[in-house]
Amino acid sequence: FQPKVLAGRHVVVTAGPTFEALDPIRGITNHSSGKMGFSIARAARDAGAEVTLVAGPVHLPTPRGVRRVDVLSARDMLEATLQATRSASIFIATAAVADWRPASHSEQKIKKDGSGKPPVLEFVENDDILLTVAQGARAKAGQLFCVGFAAESENLEAHAKAKRERKGIPLLVGNIGPLTFGQDDNSLLLVDAHGVRELPRAPKLSLARDLVAEIAARIPSAGSR
Numbered sequence: 487f488q489p490k491v492l493a494g495r496h497v498v499v500t501a502g503p504t505f506e507a508l509d510p511i512r513g514i515t516n517h518s519s520g521k522m523g524f525s526i527a528r529a530a531r532d533a534g535a536e537v538t539l540v541a542g543p544v545h546l547p548t549p550r551g552v553r554r555v556d557v558l559s560a561r562d563m564l565e566a567t568l569q570a571t572r573s574a575s576i577f578i579a580t581a582a583v584a585d586w587r588p589a590s591h592s593e594q595k596i597k598k599d600g601s602g603k604p605p606v607l608e609f610v611e612n613d614d615i616l617l618t619v620a621q622g623a624r625a626k627a628g629q630l631f632c633v634g635f636a637a638e639s640e641n642l643e644a645h646a647k648a649k650r651e652r653k654g655i656p657l658l659v660g661n662i663g664p665l666t667f668g669q670d671d672n673s674l675l676l677v678d679a680h681g682v683r684e685l686p687r688a689p690k691l692s693l694a695r696d697l698v699a700e701i702a703a704r705i706p707s708a709g710s711r
């Protein structure tokens with residue numbers, strides 16, 4: 487039995503990596519599997535929410551009843567997320583968004599020019615999707631509850647606390663190391679204004695259900711989306 491703690495709510499989840507194209511053939515991405523975000527989407531749906539899943543390039547089936555928007559780049563993900571969060575009451579950012587994209591995109595395949603010199607790539611910083619949404623009017627007015635994730639290779643608790651403050655969000659979830667990708671298990675550190683709480687190692691779907699319950703307990707009970 488699943489209590490429908492998110493009935494009547496619209497939840498938006500970002501998941502997976504982004505892909506930043508260099509030319510029609512190549513690009514830059516990362517090892518995010520999307521499993522945590524997809525598990526959260528499923529858990530939110532089971533809790534009665536209407537769910538929009540903004541997914542980077544991943545090899546995962548869409549959870550039944552979830553609206554999925556596929557994107558490639560961080561810019562596409564930002565646009566899809568801004569659109570979806572207009573009617574949402576909860577935003578959960580699990581995506582491993584590329585911090586940088588190539589400064590230019592070549593319409594044609596970049597070729598070796600025979601000089602033996604490799605091309606020099608320049609990058610520009612991508613917008614922070616979570617920060618942008620968290621600074622938006624709906625989040626500021628308390629109508630959109632924003633949750634961020636942090637994957638760190640050291641000092642998780644300190645980084646997670648600092649990140650929560652910097653992004654101005656009520657809840658930040660740290661992935662407790664070691665950093666592994668595509669695993670079915672994880673353990674999480676929940677950081678809010680009151681302190682930290684650990685969700686011990688468990689399958690991602692089980693952690694996702696616990697996280698959904700934690701979020702439901704923190705949002706105003708009255709009102710609709």
Ligand code: C5P
Nearest residue numbers: 579580581583612613614615616634635
């Ligand atoms: O600052 P950092 O990238 O470590 O923060 C991670 C959190 O911010 C995650 O929730 C991630 O989904 C989100 N993020 C984002 N857009 C970016 C970078 C990170 O939404 N460009």
